[in-house]
Amino acid sequence: MDINKILKADFLDILFEGRNKDYGAYLLRKTYSSRMRNAFLAVLAGTALAFGAAKLQDSMKSNEPEKIEVEDVVLEDVDTKKKDEPPPPPPPPPPPQKQVAEPPKLEIAKFTTPKVVKDNEVKEDEKPPTIDKIEESKIGFVNQEGMKNVDVVAPPVEKGTGSVVAPVAVEEDYDKVFTKVEIKAEFPGGAAAWKRYLERNLNYPDEAQEAGISAVVRVQFIVDKQGKISEVVALDKPGHGLEEEAVRIIKKGPDWKPAEQNGRKVIYKHIQSITFRMQ
Incomplete structure (x- = not known):
């Protein structure tokens, strides 16, 4: 081109x-x-x-008039007269009451306050009952005829020796394992030192962290009179290595302050809670 x-x-x-x-x-x-x-x-x-x-x-469509349908409403005649309702049935008769046998009357001897008066001034109904009458009847404020009180047995009278015997004191066994004491065993330094010890030495198991497990493990153990720890057992079993770590932290710790009962150091069974919480 x-x-x-x-x-x-x-x-x-x-x-x-x-x-x-x-x-x-x-x-x-x-x-x-x-x-x-x-x-x-x-x-x-x-x-x-x-x-x-x-x-x-x-x-x-907007220009077309709307159609409104009207329907005739027929009102029915309602009978406003109140119909005579039948009377309610009569209530059932009360159950027959059981005849309770009247308890037998016991013979009562009237007791009057002794007064020092002349013999001719003593009234017949104010005379004190005899010893036989007292043993066979009850003492009251009126005289009453009835059954003799044959079941009443007078307590035997024991002759005293005149000496007072002091109660025998029960010796406390301070070598047994106590579960209730006046002063409980505790971590040396108290609650604040226990918290610091856990923060520095407690290892959160990796398995529990991956599973997102938080739990409280109660550990039971024995604190002897010198504060030594033994028989460490986890009472709770949440798994994921938490109870093993709770037992380990108790065994690894220092000696505890021993418990006291009546001013003496005793062997004490203690339960300590350890909390595992995800931050």
């Missing part, structure tokens, strides 16, 4: 120079822009037409 024609020619003319332009590829590329423009305009026109039709339909 001549150089002057190249400057004025289209890119497609240069690309298809010397080729068969009637094959179709040249024509498709040549009319690509016009075809895309026509398709866009057709879609735009279709969209506008559909939108306009919808608007027109809505406006036509």
Whole structure:
């Protein structure tokens, strides 16, 4: 192609120079822009037409008067007269009461306060009962005839020796294992020292950390009179190595302050709680 024609020619003319332009590829590329423009305009026109039709339909519906359906309501006659209700049934008769046998009367002898008077001034009903009468009857404020009190047995009279015997003191066994004492065994230095000891020496098991386990393990052990620790046992079993670590921390620790009972150091069974908590 001549150089002057190249400057004025289209890119497609240069690309298809010397080729068969009637094959179709040249024509498709040549009319690509016009075809895309026509398709866009057709879609735009279709969209506008559909939108306009919808608007027109809505406006036509809004202009139509609304139809209101009215139905006749028929009211039924309600009988306002109160119907005679049958009387309630009579209550059931009370159960027959059992006849309670009256307890037998006991013979009572009237007791009067002794007074020093003349014999002719003593009234018959104010005379004190005899010893036989007292043994066979009860003492009261009136005289009453009835059954003789044959079941009453006078307590035997024991002759005293005249000497007072002091109670025998029970000797306390201070070599046994106490579970209740006046002063409990404790970690040397008290609660604050126990907390510092746990913070520095307690290892949180990796298995429990990975599982996110937090628990309280109670450990039971014996503190002897010198404060030595023995028989360490975990009472709680949360698993994941927590009870083993709780037992280890008790065994590793120093000697405890022994318990005291009546001012003496004694062997004491102690239970200590150890808390494992995820931060």
